[in-house]
Amino acid sequence: MIPISHFLTLGAVLFLIGAAGVLMRRNAIIILLSIELMLNAVNVTLIGFSRQWADLSGQVFAIFVIAVAACEAAVGLAILISLNRDKTIMNVDEVNLLKW
Amino acid sequence: MISNAWLIPLFPVVGVLINGFFGKRLGEKSGYVATLMAGLSLLVVILIANEMIFGAGGKHTIHLWDWISAGSFSVSLSFLIDPLSTIMLLVVSGVGFLVHLYSIGYMHGDPGFSRFFTYLNLFMLSMFLLVLGDNYLVMFVGWEGVGLCSYLLIGFWYEKKSASDAGKKAFIVNRIGDAGFLLGMFLIWMLADTLTYQEVSQSTSKFAVNINVLGIETTYASIIGLLLFIGAMGKSAQIPLYVWLPDAMEGPTPVSALIHAATMVTAGVYMVARTSPIYVDAALALEVIAVVGALTAIFAASIGLVQNDIKRVLAYSTVSQLGFMFMALGVGAFTAGVFHLMTHAFFKGLLFLGSGSVIHALHHAPEEQQQDMRYMGGLKSKMPITYWTFLIGAIAIAGVPPFAGFWSKDEILANAFFSGHTFVWIVGSIAALMTAFYMFRLIFMTFHGEMRVDSHAREHIHESPPAMTIPLILLAVLSIFGGIIPGFPPEKGWIHDFLAPSLAKMSHVTHHSSFNLISSAHAASGEAGGHHGPEAMYLIILAIFIAVGGIVIAWSMYGKKSKIPDKIQHKFPGLYKILLNKYYIDEFYQKYIVEPIYRLMKFLWNFDSKVVDGAVNGSTLVTVLTSRVSSLFDLRTVDGAVNGVANFVRFFSQVFKFLQSGMVQNYLLAMLLGVFLMLSAYLLQ
Amino acid sequence: MELPFFYLFSAGIVITSLFMITRSNVIHAALLLVLSFFFLAGLFVLAGAEFLAAVQVLIYSGGIMVLYLFSIMLMNVQVAVRIRQWHRQRFFAILIVLILGFEIWSVLGKGVFPAMKVWPWKLGATPGNVEALGSVLYTKFVFPFEVVSILLLAAMIGAIVLAKKRIDS
Numbered sequence: 001m002i003p004i005s006h007f008l009t010l011g012a013v014l015f016l017i018g019a020a021g022v023l024m025r026r027n028a029i030i031i032l033l034s035i036e037l038m039l040n041a042v043n044v045t046l047i048g049f050s051r052q053w054a055d056l057s058g059q060v061f062a063i064f065v066i067a068v069a070a071c072e073a074a075v076g077l078a079i080l081i082s083l084n085r086d087k088t089i090m091n092v093d094e095v096n097l098l099k100w
Numbered sequence: 101m102i103s104n105a106w107l108i109p110l111f112p113v114v115g116v117l118i119n120g121f122f123g124k125r126l127g128e129k130s131g132y133v134a135t136l137m138a139g140l141s142l143l144v145v146i147l148i149a150n151e152m153i154f155g156a157g158g159k160h161t162i163h164l165w166d167w168i169s170a171g172s173f174s175v176s177l178s179f180l181i182d183p184l185s186t187i188m189l190l191v192v193s194g195v196g197f198l199v200h201l202y203s204i205g206y207m208h209g210d211p212g213f214s215r216f217f218t219y220l221n222l223f224m225l226s227m228f229l230l231v232l233g234d235n236y237l238v239m240f241v242g243w244e245g246v247g248l249c250s251y252l253l254i255g256f257w258y259e260k261k262s263a264s265d266a267g268k269k270a271f272i273v274n275r276i277g278d279a280g281f282l283l284g285m286f287l288i289w290m291l292a293d294t295l296t297y298q299e300v301s302q303s304t305s306k307f308a309v310n311i312n313v314l315g316i317e318t319t320y321a322s323i324i325g326l327l328l329f330i331g332a333m334g335k336s337a338q339i340p341l342y343v344w345l346p347d348a349m350e351g352p353t354p355v356s357a358l359i360h361a362a363t364m365v366t367a368g369v370y371m372v373a374r375t376s377p378i379y380v381d382a383a384l385a386l387e388v389i390a391v392v393g394a395l396t397a398i399f400a401a402s403i404g405l406v407q408n409d410i411k412r413v414l415a416y417s418t419v420s421q422l423g424f425m426f427m428a429l430g431v432g433a434f435t436a437g438v439f440h441l442m443t444h445a446f447f448k449g450l451l452f453l454g455s456g457s458v459i460h461a462l463h464h465a466p467e468e469q470q471q472d473m474r475y476m477g478g479l480k481s482k483m484p485i486t487y488w489t490f491l492i493g494a495i496a497i498a499g500v501p502p503f504a505g506f507w508s509k510d511e512i513l514a515n516a517f518f519s520g521h522t523f524v525w526i527v528g529s530i531a532a533l534m535t536a537f538y539m540f541r542l543i544f545m546t547f548h549g550e551m552r553v554d555s556h557a558r559e560h561i562h563e564s565p566p567a568m569t570i571p572l573i574l575l576a577v578l579s580i581f582g583g584i585i586p587g588f589p590p591e592k593g594w595i596h597d598f599l600a601p602s603l604a605k606m607s608h609v610t611h612h613s614s615f616n617l618i619s620s621a622h623a624a625s626g627e628a629g630g631h632h633g634p635e636a637m638y639l640i641i642l643a644i645f646i647a648v649g650g651i652v653i654a655w656s657m658y659g660k661k662s663k664i665p666d667k668i669q670h671k672f673p674g675l676y677k678i679l680l681n682k683y684y685i686d687e688f689y690q691k692y693i694v695e696p697i698y699r700l701m702k703f704l705w706n707f708d709s710k711v712v713d714g715a716v717n718g719s720t721l722v723t724v725l726t727s728r729v730s731s732l733f734d735l736r737t738v739d740g741a742v743n744g745v746a747n748f749v750r751f752f753s754q755v756f757k758f759l760q761s762g763m764v765q766n767y768l769l770a771m772l773l774g775v776f777l778m779l780s781a782y783l784l785q
Numbered sequence: 786m787e788l789p790f791f792y793l794f795s796a797g798i799v800i801t802s803l804f805m806i807t808r809s810n811v812i813h814a815a816l817l818l819v820l821s822f823f824f825l826a827g828l829f830v831l832a833g834a835e836f837l838a839a840v841q842v843l844i845y846s847g848g849i850m851v852l853y854l855f856s857i858m859l860m861n862v863q864v865a866v867r868i869r870q871w872h873r874q875r876f877f878a879i880l881i882v883l884i885l886g887f888e889i890w891s892v893l894g895k896g897v898f899p900a901m902k903v904w905p906w907k908l909g910a911t912p913g914n915v916e917a918l919g920s921v922l923y924t925k926f927v928f929p930f931e932v933v934s935i936l937l938l939a940a941m942i943g944a945i946v947l948a949k950k951r952i953d954s
Contacts, residue, residue: 002791002831005893010795010828012889014802016882021806023769023878024871029811029857031765033818036849037802040825043837051832056921059834059914063922066844067933071940073849077856078947084860085950092764099762765872772881779888 007048014041028084028092032076039069101147102160105179108144108189109228111137115221123214131207134217135200138224142193152186153598161234161298168237175295180234184602187438187595188231188370191445192363196224198571199358202453205567206354206460216256216352223249227363231370235296236285239371243281243335246364247274253359254351266347273344277334281371284327288378291320301377301604308381318384325385328375329392332368337419338426339396343686345419349411353456356411361418361452362445369425369441376434376604390430390516394527397423399683401534405541406679409471410455413542417497418448420531424512427528432606433515435599439587440508442595446582447496447505450575454490457483457564457572458546465557473542478551482561485569487547489576494543496579498536499647504583510643511590517639519606529646536650544658590636787831794831797824815853822846835914 018041021034043062050058083095115137119130126133151157159182168175200220207216226245233239248271255267289295292303307321332338337345348360359365372379372389379386397420404416421444428437461483462470469475480487496503499510509532516525551558563569586595657664669676678684801821808814822845829838872878922930 002787006791006795007832008893009890010798012886012893013799016886016889017799017802017806019768019772019885020878020882023765023772023882024875025806026872027809027811029853030806030808030814033814033853034806036818036845037805037821040822040845043841044825044828047829047832047834047837050834056917057926059837059918060922060926062834062837063840063918064929064933066840067937070844070849071936073852074940074944075947077852078944081856081860081948095764096762099760766874769874769878769881772878772885776881776885776888779885779892783888783891 002051004048004052007044007051011041011045011048014038014044026091026093028080031092032073032080035076036069036073039065101144102151102181103162104144105148105160105162105181105232106164108141108148108193108232109225111140111144112221112225112228116218116225119214119218119221123218126214128208128213130214130217131200131204134221135197135204137221138193138197138200141224141228142197145189145193148181149186149190152181152183157183159298159601172293173289175235175237177238178234178296179232180297181232182602183598183600184370184373184438185231187442187599189228191366191442192224192227192231195362195445195449195575196227196358198574199354199362199449199453202357202456202568202571203352203354205565206456207352210352212256216253219249219252219256220354220358223253223359223364227367230367234298235294236288236300237295239374240281240285243331243367243371244278246359246367247271247278247335250274250348250359250364253355254348256351256355260350262347263350266344266350270344270348273341274334277331277341280327280330280334282331284324284331287320287324287327291324297374300375304377304381307378316384319381321378321380321382322384325375325379325382326388328371329368329385329389332372332426333392334368335371336365336368336422336426337396338368338392338423339399340685342396342400342419343689346412346415346682349409349415353411353452353459356415357449357452357456360415361448365418365422366425366441366445369422369429369437372426372429373434373438373603379429379434380432380604380606386430386432388430389426390521390524393423393426393428393430394524394531395423396420397427397531398527398534399423401531401538403679403682404538405534406676408473410458410473410476410542410546411452411471413473413538414448414451414455417451417535417538420535421448421497423531424509424528427516427524428512431512431516431519431521431524433512433519434603434606435596436508436511436515438599438603439595440512442586443496443504443508443579443583446575446578447493447503450489450493450572450579451497453568453572453575454486454493457486457568460564460568461486461561462553462557464560465554469554469557473545475552475554476546477549477553478547479553479561480547483547483563485563485572489569489572490547491543492576493579494539496583497539498651499532499643500651501644502580502584504579504581506643506647507583507587507590507593510640511587513643514590514636514639518635529642532643533646533650536647537654540651540654541658544654548659549661791828791831794824794828797821798828811857812854815850815857819846819850822850833914836918837914 015038018034018036018038021037022031025031025034043065046058046062046065048058050056050062115134118133119126123130159180162179162181164177164179166174166176200217203216203220207213210216223246226242226249228242230239230242230246233242251267251271254270255264258264258267285295288300288307291306292300294300294303304321307319307324309320311318311320311323313323334341345360345365349356351359400416400419400423404413404420407413407416421440425437425440425444428434428440458476458479459470461479462476465475492503496505499506501507513525513528513532516528553561586598587593656662681687798821801817801824805814805817805821808817822841826838826841826846829835829841
């Protein structure tokens with residue numbers, strides 16, 4: 001039997017890894033990938049709790065999370081493409097029109 | 101006709117309007133218009149006098165309209181026709197008419213011809229009002245009116261500075277007297293609640309109250325009497341307000357004759373006579389009047405002794421004769437005063453018109469010689485009518501019987517003597533001597549002796565036209581008979597009976613009853629100074645002596661070629677100089693009264709302009725200062741506050757703007773930071 | 786028996802994730818993520834969510850990650866370009882992350898976890914995960930299901946609009 005704490009710990013670790021990736025990398029695609037990682041961490045936690053309480057709602061929710069992740073990935077990539085149309089480098093730092 | 105007495109002043113009004121508006125167009129005809137109006141007034145006066153003297157007589161009040169009605173104070177424009185006003189009306193309208201006639205000839209060719217007659221008619225109107233009024237206020241209106249006309253007529257040739265100055269002097273000095281008149285009127289009203297002569301005479305008990313002023317025991321009547329006399333002093337040229345009359349000779353000679361001999365100057369005498377009911381109880385006032393009158397008489401006569409201008413001599417003579425009139429009033433002989441007023445109007449008017457005739461004849465001579473007696477002489481043969489009428493007038497004024505002046509003047513002196521005013525009598529007698537002297541000095545210097553007239557003017561000397569000589573003749577007749585007919589026998593003549601209802605009777609304590617020649621009828625009436633036997637005869641003889649003596653002295657000094665005048669002049673150079681310069685009174689007034697007032701006026705003017713301007717400028721200064729302060733405040737404080745807020749915000753924004761890096765990852769980090777903080781808060785609970 | 790597999794799978798996930806965030810080559814990172822998703826799918830099976838495991842592999846790895854890879858290839862990312870990879874705030878970020886990790890660990894450490902309800906897990910004895918999910922999904926969660934479909938539609942349209950090449954006149 002896998003205690004729930006393992007799932008939770010794993011989820012937290014994955015989340016933090018993903019957060020680190022979002023915060024530290026300059027490359028836009030890596031950032032998006034890290035966001036996907038964070039979403040998956042959430043999935044892990046959901047599944048763990050679903051298993052804990054023998055409630056399928058967790059799994060359903062996880063399905064929805066995956067669906068939303070798909071949407072977000074599509075839109076995010078579309079934005080990236082439109083932003084860096086003629087360039088080959090994807091540096092998030094250059095998206096700084098809101099700078100003071 | 102008495103009830104139509106309002107016609108008397110109406111005719112001059114018409115004259116004023118016609119000559120005032122159409123004078124320029126009428127030219128010389130305006131003289132006829134004015135004289136016609138004067139003549140019509142005279143006609144009405146004669147008709148009224150006829151009724152008064154030969155008819156029913158009595159006192160009549162003609163009410164015209166209510167003038168002032170304010171609470172208990174009510175005055176109406178009403179006329180009073182009684183014996184006194186009848187006499188005055190006769191004098192004013194008679195002499196006035198003659199002067200109008202004379203002026204047609206005298207003023208011929210003068211550019212201001214119609215203006216002259218407008219003023220003359222205006223004067224007649226005012227004088228009529230003065231004399232006709234039945235209360236003091238209407239009299240005052242006329243009083244001021246004649247003062248105005250006097251100013252206008254004295255300064256008639258206004259382009260000449262001395263003339264306009266003289267006009268101003270007359271008006272201003274008059275006004276000083278008017279202040280006294282007004283105060284007297286106020287006091288009368290205060291005590292008696294009325295200003296009408298009739299009602300005042302009935303309320304004499306209110307004035308006889310004894311009061312104590314500054315330690316002097318006297319009555320209200322005396323206070324009123326003194327105040328009113330101050331007005332008379334100004335109008336009738338007594339000391340000290342006589343100074344305007346000699347200067348008034350700057351005006352045309354008819355003006356001098358009418359206003360300053362016959363009518364206006366006598367207004368003061370008339371006023372005192374009207375107020376006789378009050379004066380009866382005013383012993384102090386009467387004493388003052390008598391003494392002032394006497395002093396004025398001798399003072400003016402002494403100046404007239406050495407004057408060289410023919411009109412000046414006559415002017416001082418007028419002042420002196422007015423002094424005689426007030427002497428009479430002062431000793432209680434009101435009738436004598438009015439009688440002398442009448443006779444004086446005749447002979448002084450005659451003398452002035454005669455002098456005008458002489459001046460007119462000399463109008464080709466240099467101007468400063470036209471009126472100077474030293475450049476006359478020997479005119480007797482060239483101007484016979486003028487000479488003879490003038491001589492009659494001189495004899496009359498000297499007081500030689502049976503001419504007019506003797507009767508009135510002797511009565512005055514007798515009354516003064518018998519009422520115990522010995523000082524007054526002595527002074528008056530000396531003044532009479534001087535009068536005779538200077539008048540005949542004038543006659544001899546002007547008409548007798550060798551002709552000292554400028555050679556160029558000599559050919560042009562001629563007798564005056566009839567318009568001028570007819571009035572002379574008429575006045576000469578009046579000067580001869582105008583005394584004996586009304587005034588004989590003394591104290592019991594027609595005029596005394598006629599005027600008795602109008603004038604109050606004095607009761608004298610100093611009554612020498614042992615010399616009472618007159619029957620008890622007069623003693624009962626207590627008439628002042630009834631003629632007492634031998635004393636009276638002695639006085640008459642003395643008076644004749646004085647008159648003739650004066651003439652003789654004058655003849656010896658001026659009638660024949662004589663060195664006496666020059667000798668006296670050299671022996672008493674100082675005295676001569678003082679008399680010639682009128683005792684330097686005018687200079688005294690100028691230095692001690694007029695100039696201090698000028699200085700005060702200048703000081704006040706400066707003070708006013710400095711204070712007022714200073715205040716205004718000061719207020720602008722204050723305004724400017726406060727505006728600067730408030731602008732400073734506004735700039736520094738208000739703007740400073742506003743700018744300060746902006747600076748504050750900017751300072752902090754410059755610190756906080758670095759939060760907006762534009763980099764999403766920074767925002768994410770901030771989010772995580774927030775999560776951390778929340779968790780910490782949760783954990784640390 | 787499950788526990789060692791759990792450890793195996795979780796180690797695999799963690800390691801591949803760590804590698805992923807540190808790669809400079811984007812293709813490598815994407816492929817590493819795909820690998821971690823596979824491990825994750827195994828984990829899901831262990832947790833009794835078989836359908837979800839299948840969905841994970843099919844949709845997430847097979848759909849989303851392929852999308853990523855295609856985008857990378859479409860954008861012609863220069864894979865070997867030397868640019869600065871790491872953000873300036875990395876130290877601060879690591880710090881925050883570590884602190885957060887510490888905090889979460891302390892929370893988890895405090896927690897008292899109740900006993901688990903045991904799912905009977907017998908092959909064929911109970912309705913399978915798919916059937917169970919289906920019965921719940923289309924009854925209890927039908928509304929969010931429909932909404933998600935609309936969301937997918939919106940995302941699709943948005944992606945097309947955003948990525949379209951502008952036609953300049």
